[in-house]
Amino acid sequence: MEPVIREYHRVVEDAHADLTLMDRRAGDGDFGDNLRDGLRRVVDRLDAPSQETQESHAAVEDPALAVAASVFLDEVGGTSGPLFGLMFAELARAGRRLPDPVAAWREGLVAGLAAIQRVGEAEPGDRTLVDALVPAIEGFAAEGTFSGAARAAADGARATSSLRARRGRASYVGDRSVGVPDPGAVAVALLLISAARVLEPGAGVTAAEVTRITAAEG
Numbered sequence: 410m411e412p413v414i415r416e417y418h419r420v421v422e423d424a425h426a427d428l429t430l431m432d433r434r435a436g437d438g439d440f441g442d443n444l445r446d447g448l449r450r451v452v453d454r455l456d457a458p459s460q461e462t463q464e465s466h467a468a469v470e471d472p473a474l475a476v477a478a479s480v481f482l483d484e485v486g487g488t489s490g491p492l493f494g495l496m497f498a499e500l501a502r503a504g505r506r507l508p509d510p511v512a513a514w515r516e517g518l519v520a521g522l523a524a525i526q527r528v529g530e531a532e533p534g535d536r537t538l539v540d541a542l543v544p545a546i547e548g549f550a551a552e553g554t555f556s557g558a559a560r561a562a563a564d565g566a567r568a569t570s571s572l573r574a575r576r577g578r579a580s581y582v583g584d585r586s587v588g589v590p591d592p593g594a595v596a597v598a599l600l601l602i603s604a605a606r607v608l609e610p611g612a613g614v615t616a617a618e619v620t621r622i623t624a625a626e627g
Contacts, residue, residue, distance in 0.1 A: 410504065410604075411455060411473035417603040418448040420619060424599060427623035431592040439487055440592045447485040447493070451477045471504035471513075489593055492529065492538065496521035496597075510608060514558070515549035518542060536572040538593035541565045545601050555605035556612035562601040566594035566622050595622050 421428070421444055428441035454476050474497050482494030496518070503517030504510075522542045531537040541562040548554075548561030569591040599622070605614040 410471050410500075410510075412607045413604045414448070414451060414455070414473040414477055416607050417600050418452050420599050420603050421445050421448055421596070424595075424619055424623050428592045428595065431589045431595065431623075434589050435591070440489055440596075443485050443487045443489055444493070444596055447481050447490065448477075450480045450484060454480065471501045474498075474501035474504060477501075488529075489538075489596075492525050492593070493596070495524040495528065496542075499524060511549060511553055511555065514555070514604065515546060518546050518549070522546065534572060536569050536591045536594075538591070538597045540569050540572070540591065541594035541597035541601075545597065554612065555601065555609050556614050559598070559601040559605040559614050559618065562594075562598040563618055563622050566590050566598040569594045590622060598622055 425441045425445045428444060429438055432438050432440035451473070455473060478494050478498035478501055480494075481490050481497055484490070485494070499520035500514060500517035503513040503520065507513040507516060522539065525531070525539065525542070529537070531539045533540055533543050544565035545558045545562035548558035551557060551561075567590055570589055571587065572591075573587060599619060602614055602618050605612055
């Protein structure tokens with residue numbers, strides 16, 4: 410899945426300013442920096458792997474996802490770092506067990522969602538990344554494609570613009586965050602969009618999907 414991670418890095422670089430603006434409405438404005446810098450570290454490690462990373466690559470089927478999990482769990486700050494780390498870790502584990510990418514991502518996201526909810530207790534409608542994760546899983550189940558999951562995640566992320574936050578820092582600012590999507594949910598949708606663009610290049614998931622989410626307002 411290294412091409413997916415590299416595509417995700419490129420997409421997040423382009424969306425960094427929008428993610429930062431979203432987070433300034435509801436948090437401390439560091440989400441875009443944390444996500445972008447974490448992915449930069451992942452790509453740097455993939456470009457120049459250490460002996461430890463090489464040994465890790467030999468032990469897992471999806472080394473890029475395993476590296477992403479390690480970086481986000483151990484090195485990325487804020488609330489988002491560990492949560493994305495948990496998601497990447499479960500995707501890496503599923504990829505090791507399941508040869509079919511659709512099955513691996515569907516099961517990995519299910520396990521990632523469970524892990525995230527154990528930690529943060531967020532439910533759909535709380536205006537968090539869960540609001541994109543749940544539709545993505547449902548999209549995989551309904552259509553069996555990355556493009557279906559990506560579009561469902563994008564719809565879920567965009568819908569958070571009308572929600573009042575009930576979890577995290579955004580829950581303290583009342584209605585101030587209403588009108589723009591939750592950046593965590595957008596970041597999950599961008600990951601699915603990146604996967605669809607790499608793994609289903611003829612499915613029509615394009616850069617327009619990114620603009621559709623990041624420019625959305627309630």
